[in-house]
Amino acid sequence: MATTTAAQQRAQAKAEYDAFFAACPSRQLLDRISDKWVALILCALGSGGPGADGPAGPRPMRYSELSRALAGVSQKMLTQTLRSLERDGLLTRTVTPTVPVTVTYELTDLGLSLHRMVRGVKAWAEAHMDDVLAHRATSEAAGTA
Amino acid sequence: MATTTAAQQRAQAKAEYDAFFAACPSRQLLDRISDKWVALILCALGSGGPGADGPAGPRPMRYSELSRALAGVSQKMLTQTLRSLERDGLLTRTVTPTVPVTVTYELTDLGLSLHRMVRGVKAWAEAHMDDVLAHRATSEAAGTA
């Protein structure tokens, strides 16, 4: 019998995804999810909008609601980012033909699993803001000499 | 005695950093660390280069070593990203005046703490690559109709 089946080869290939290689698809994926707006969208959808990071669970949000939550995002970027996240299966887009059409976005299980990672990064940024600001101040002072 | 000391006020202010606000400094910090090259540099320095994600500990790396590890990075971007990470106190830059000058970069404790977060995101990208590719394939097939 062959020592490597197709399934085994696939499993091995899967284990070999390495974002350090430029040509690896996981590099492109990392590039896509390493994005300010992606992080904020995931955080918003994954924790029930801004101001409720902790216990509030994930919930679907409307386009306009996301637009408000992610202060400063352009409509173009929001639409574009949401579409690419939908394409990658991280969230679902649902159009409800109400009076003015309503579009809701909701994280999939896959998106939810990434949300857990990204939330950590956002929390880190907020938690260590002071450390970073302090270091910038000292290094600027040192450079001023 | 006053019910709020200066330390308490600072702790409260710290708790109020919220990357959902456009003007919050943590938004800029999130933007900076939500970057492909930042993630890869942190992963490289935090886990002893590519191909050794797990047990291999953090270690200092030279500029040329990083350049090789992060396949596809331009020298300009590498220098620029390293400088901004240094400025933010995430890593240290050490110039050794050897024959050809040697520059080594090493994560600080702050950088190491972020590395733990970012490593999770990189690992997620590599682990869920198949799911994403599969979803892209099906959504493309659906859109072809």
Place this chain on the structure above:
DNA sequence: GGTTCCTACTTCCCGTCGGGAAGTAACCCG
């Protein structure tokens, strides 16, 4: 029946950012 309003985009223009490649500084070797 015309105007206004609503949501969720799409399009256009333009400034900024990133990639590629070539040039630079300092220093040793032959």
Place this chain on the structure above:
DNA sequence: CGGGTTACTTCCCGACGGGAAGTAGGAACC
């Protein structure tokens, strides 16, 4: 004095993102 090494820096240009205005399609008001 030319060649080679490391670690950048500079220049050019194409691609990306922000801002603002335009679009569709129906309801509601006058």
